[in-house]
Amino acid sequence: NAGVTQTPKFRVLKTGQSMTLLCAQDMNHEYMYWYRQDPGMGLRLIHYSVGEGTTAKGEVPDGYNVSRLKKQNFLLGLESAAPSQTSVYFCASKVPDTYEQYFGPGTRLTVT
Amino acid sequence: EDKVVQSPLSLVVHEGDTVTLNCSYEVTNFRSLLWYKQEKKAPTFLFMLTSSGIEKKSGRLSSILDKKELFSILNITATQTGDSAVYLCAGKNSGGSNYKLTFGKGTLLTVNP
Numbered sequence: 001n002a003g004v005t006q007t008p009k010f011r012v013l014k015t016g017q018s019m020t021l022l023c024a025q026d027m028n029h030e031y032m033y034w035y036r037q038d039p040g041m042g043l044r045l046i047h048y049s050v051g052e053g054t055t056a057k058g059e060v061p062d063g064y065n066v067s068r069l070k071k072q073n074f075l076l077g078l079e080s081a082a083p084s085q086t087s088v089y090f091c092a093s094k095v096p097d098t099y100e101q102y103f104g105p106g107t108r109l110t111v112t
Numbered sequence: 113e114d115k116v117v118q119s120p121l122s123l124v125v126h127e128g129d130t131v132t133l134n135c136s137y138e139v140t141n142f143r144s145l146l147w148y149k150q151e152k153k154a155p156t157f158l159f160m161l162t163s164s165g166i167e168k169k170s171g172r173l174s175s176i177l178d179k180k181e182l183f184s185i186l187n188i189t190a191t192q193t194g195d196s197a198v199y200l201c202a203g204k205n206s207g208g209s210n211y212k213l214t215f216g217k218g219t220l221l222t223v224n225p
Contacts, residue, residue: 004154031211033212035215040121040217041217042116042200042215042216042217042218043155043200043202043215044215045212045213048212050211058212090154090155094211098160099143099144099146099160099204099211099213100146100157100160101157101213102157103154103155103156104154105153105154106153106154
């Protein structure tokens with residue numbers, strides 16, 4: 001049982017490049033989330049999904065897209081990276097019958 | 113817009129001290145408040161509080177919620193260097209089925225030997 005895993009752990013992009021961050025969970029959780037964390041800003045919700053095939057916008061969705069084609073995977077895409085998207089990205093899934101969210105180890109992204 | 117405010121933003125103490133971290137919230141149709149501990153990597157769950165006035169305890173950590181005054185505190189007694197971390201609180205509203213959490217900015221706790 002690996003929990004929530006994220007790929008890659010680190011990435012450096014040039015402005016305008018695209019990339020996809022992968023989140024995978026093996027706990028059969030329905031709800032999954034993508035957050036970004038910036039110094040002094042706490043965790044801000046980018047997009048979330050309440051089940052396979054569904055996605056919804058969070059607090060800071062601009063510049064990002066997501067897909068949830070399979071229940072266990074939640075992908076976060078940056079189509080044209082900008083320096084403002086330099087951040088640590090966390091994926092999480094919700095434990096059933098609680099509000100607790102279980103977090104992955106994070107992806108540190110730098111856009112130059 | 114839901115809002116969660118934590119104070120202080122940072123705190124430095126010595127081993128053995130007792131600390132109190134504060135979290136106030138303005139969450140529409142408030143349902144629960146959660147506390148997380150974040151060391152180097154992912155936040156890990158500590159407590160979830162739904163009922164006012166009922167203390168949750170885990171070892172040296174305890175937390176209580178005041179739904180009338182809209183705040184929660186996290187107490188850590190006899191602090192150890194391993195307690196050094198960012199402590200995050202998050203509010204959950206009861207709206208629909210989205211199960212979203214609104215996080216505060218966190219309190220950075222440093223415990224010196």
